[in-house]
Amino acid sequence: MYKIPGEEEIGSAITKILEKYREVESQKLLHSLVLKKLKEQNQYYMLSEDRVRKIASRLPAVRIFVEKRKTDREAKKCYVCGSELEVLKVKDLYGNEAAVGKKCRVCGFKMDRKNLMPRKYVFLKRS
Numbered sequence: 001m002y003k004i005p006g007e008e009e010i011g012s013a014i015t016k017i018l019e020k021y022r023e024v025e026s027q028k029l030l031h032s033l034v035l036k037k038l039k040e041q042n043q044y045y046m047l048s049e050d051r052v053r054k055i056a057s058r059l060p061a062v063r064i065f066v067e068k069r070k071t072d073r074e075a076k077k078c079y080v081c082g083s084e085l086e087v088l089k090v091k092d093l094y095g096n097e098a099a100v101g102k103k104c105r106v107c108g109f110k111m112d113r114k115n116l117m118p119r120k121y122v123f124l125k126r127s
């Protein structure tokens with residue numbers, strides 16, 4: 001038996017945790033701190049790491065820093081919020097367009113090169 005906490009409850013737990021610690025250095029750690037806090041209200045609460053990160057990405061008081069590593073696979077969805085990525089292009093001296101990276105229109109996450117994937121997420125409180 002389990003229960004799914006609402007976005008507002010999760011958001012307020014994330015905010016409280018970051019107010020206390022200022023910085024949480026992994027998604028796994030943030031998830032366990034949030035879950036622990038939510039379980040004070042309801043011991044049957046469950047949630048995934050992805051959901052914690054996506055909700056954190058929508059909170060104005062939270063900044064997410066993504067440490068990346070190389071991969072062979074091309075990024076299609078935003079690593080922070082899961083939205084579509086837009087290809088960033090620049091024109092060279094001859095007017096030819098070249099892709100220089102990707103950007104998420106929803107949360108602003110940017111990738112300078114194509115084939116990178118997240119190694120670690122760091123959650124910071126915006127001051």
Ligand SMILES: [Zn+2]
Pocket residue numbers: 078079080081082083104105106107108109
């Ligand atoms: Zn995004």
